[in-house]
Amino acid sequence: MSEHIVKSYEDELTQLAAEVARMGGLAEAQVASAVDAVARRDVALSEAVVGRDERLDLLEIDIEKRCIRLIALRQPMANDLRRTLAAIKIAGNLERCGDLAKSIAKRALVLTETEPVTPLTRSIERMGKLVADRLREVLDAYTTSDLSRATAVWQRDQEVDEHYNSLFRELLTYMMGDPRTITPCAHLLFVAKNLERIGDHATNIAEIIHYEITGETIAAPRPKGAAI
């Protein structure tokens, strides 16, 4: 794409995208660390994740300010307008991912005080990897403006749902089999639910990227696994 005649405008748009990418990198790291903290029963890591969440909140505010400034001072049109709106919306989704990661990290702290339920923790870990990958994929699609990658993430939304559904059944089986596992399993269930929501945010971001690039919304309903 050709460059803006006004250089500072071009710079502002570039910096905005860079800021979103930075926020994405941080959100992705938060999710991965939160899952690690659960898997490794790592108190220090859990606390670090909780402590770092504020950075995401600040980044979101910063991105929002940049977008408002751009809209007010540059009056972006067409693809620039879509880029600006996409940035603000993606930042909102990433902020939610951060909150969910923080909430997983808090569960990880509580879980360190319960008996380990190792096989389940492994399943959570796998789901966590899947979700973190999804987030990474979609952020790569964002930074490279790659429509096919974004669409691929969108089409694979249900894999996370399926993972969640099977984990749900696994957890139920455990809790019914051994009531002493109810406490850790209930916490793990929340962790799984949070991961599933992070997956949804990744899918939202894929939709936003689709609009940003094409100017058109994805009209088809999301491919969904069976709801629980």
Place this chain on the structure above:
Amino acid sequence: MQMTKNVTLARAEALPDHAPIKINAMGINVFYGEKQALFDVSIACPDRAVTALIGPSGCGKSTFLRCINRMNDTIVGCRVDGRIEIDNEDVNLKSLDPVVLRSRVGMVFQKPNPFPKSIFDNVAYGPKIHGFASSKSELEGIVEHSLKKAGLWGEVADRLHQPGTGLSGGQQQRLVIARAIAVNPEVILMDEPCSALDPIATAKIEELMDELREQYCIVIVTHSMAQAARVSQRTAFFHLGRLVEAGTTEAIFTNPTDPRTQDYITGRSG
């Protein structure tokens, strides 16, 4: 359970062409001597709507606008080919008197150009020469009505007999619009009508266009993308004498099809 789903796309644009086509230009070529200024331009402008013509300087917007009321006839060496219809009627018919055409198609220019006459006479001039008023009181009625429609009455009612050139730029522009309205036109052409006005005067003209479009077909040339976006329902982008793209204003400003349109409206050098 489905593993993959085809991604189907929603096209947001639906042409709001509830109004019939007022101006239909087909295959317009314009030459100034040897030099061709417009190449095969075809465009339809709906009635009761504002169509904005945008594009870089020298791309032929004013030339196109002047085809609609045959103002190009007055330029020596200018030749227009192709067909322009207003209400399905060829405007270039020899039997059609350009003076009559120009009473049906009013024009407002970049620089307000009131006649060196009183405010009253500026507005009364057209109806008088076209014989629209049979009495003094009827003429006064037309003047008042036109000034009211142009949103100027309140500001000039007590000084109708002072010179029109004594008004502010924005007032003069509304006076010119009142003058155009006074002959009861069907189409109003505006060539950069706000480029010499401040934001308040501009807002008044824009508000006026919004009201006038309920009754007229308006075609405006503007260099302000924001103005085109604010006032028009349809936008046409010209480039190097050709019509590149025309569509609903919303589609042009959120998702233009042609990269040249995109570059122009977003301020990129193509």
